[in-house]
Amino acid sequence: DSGVTQTPKHLITATGQRVTLRCSPRSGDLSVYWYQQSLDQGLQFLIHYYNGEERAKGNILERFSAQQFPDLHSELNLSSLELGDSALYFCASTSRANTGELFFGEGSRLTVL
Amino acid sequence: QQQVKQSPQSLIVQKGGISIINCAYENTAFDYFPWYQQFPGKGPALLIAIRPDVSEKKEGRFTISFNKSAKQFSLHIMDSQPGDSATYFCAASIETGGFKTIFGAGTRLFVKA
Numbered sequence: 390d391s392g393v394t395q396t397p398k399h400l401i402t403a404t405g406q407r408v409t410l411r412c413s414p415r416s417g418d419l420s421v422y423w424y425q426q427s428l429d430q431g432l433q434f435l436i437h438y439y440n441g442e443e444r445a446k447g448n449i450l451e452r453f454s455a456q457q458f459p460d461l462h463s464e465l466n467l468s469s470l471e472l473g474d475s476a477l478y479f480c481a482s483t484s485r486a487n488t489g490e491l492f493f494g495e496g497s498r499l500t501v502l
Numbered sequence: 503q504q505q506v507k508q509s510p511q512s513l514i515v516q517k518g519g520i521s522i523i524n525c526a527y528e529n530t531a532f533d534y535f536p537w538y539q540q541f542p543g544k545g546p547a548l549l550i551a552i553r554p555d556v557s558e559k560k561e562g563r564f565t566i567s568f569n570k571s572a573k574q575f576s577l578h579i580m581d582s583q584p585g586d587s588a589t590y591f592c593a594a595s596i597e598t599g600g601f602k603t604i605f606g607a608g609t610r611l612f613v614k615a
Contacts, residue, residue: 391545422603431508431607432546432591445602479545489534489595491603493545 392416393482395494403502407468410497414461414482420444421463422491423455426477438463470501506594508606515613521579523609525592528573532594535568536603537577540589549590550577582613 392415402408414421423435425448434447438457449455452470457463467474477498481491507526515521525535536551552559552566552575559566565578579586589610595603 391547393545424605432605434603434605437602481545489536489551489597489603490548491536491538491546493538493547495543495545 391492391494393480393492393494395478395480395497397497398495399498399500401500401502402470404470404472406470406501407466408470408499410465410467410478410480410499412463412465412480412494414463414480415484415492418482418484418492419461420483421457421461422481422483423449423463423465424479424481424493426479426496427475432479435465467499470499472501475499475501506592506604506606508592508609510609511607512610513612515582515611517582517584517613517615519582519613521582521586521611521613522576523590523592523611524574524576525594525606526572526574527594527604529594529596530573531596532604533597534595535566535575536593536595537564537566538591538593538605540591540608546591579611582611584613584615587611587613 394413396411419440421438424432435449437445455465477496479496481493537549538546539549540546550564563580568575589608591608592606
């Protein structure tokens, strides 16, 4: 158990809909990273938040947005969903010691029908 | 320049054999090279990591070999076991106000009993 909690574990929705994925980092960790894992495409970096502030953006679509709240949990909002958005979405946190190690949650599997 | 290329995509090894996964990178600013192991239904977890000031790091049956001049690094799993069957991701990271970590596409390893 990495200590990173993600909900929901599974989500099935229709095209055009909007969903929110939630992540609670490990206790004491200030950074949250979001990654998308599609079949055969590895882990694509989406966005990084540190203590409530956006620090870096990767290949995140304009239809997607994220935020990190004062209690350090983060939400990833996906809107106007398309079939191609079906994927596993992981969040990860890093320790304050900044060793570089990412601690991943178990992911949220999104299926868009 | 931000890519990390990983090969092979999949690998089948007999129990007791050596599994070898290779990665290459372009950006010489990367300064942390981790390998993550992912089991089905789980998030990736750090397996072993190396910094570019050493050429080899060994932890139990797992060894990273690092060739700075060639910008390549590899994971060797000695005495491979069925329990090692998982997807392995190499990654390269740079600390820029948070760790920017780029992942390879992943290698699915299957160890035959």
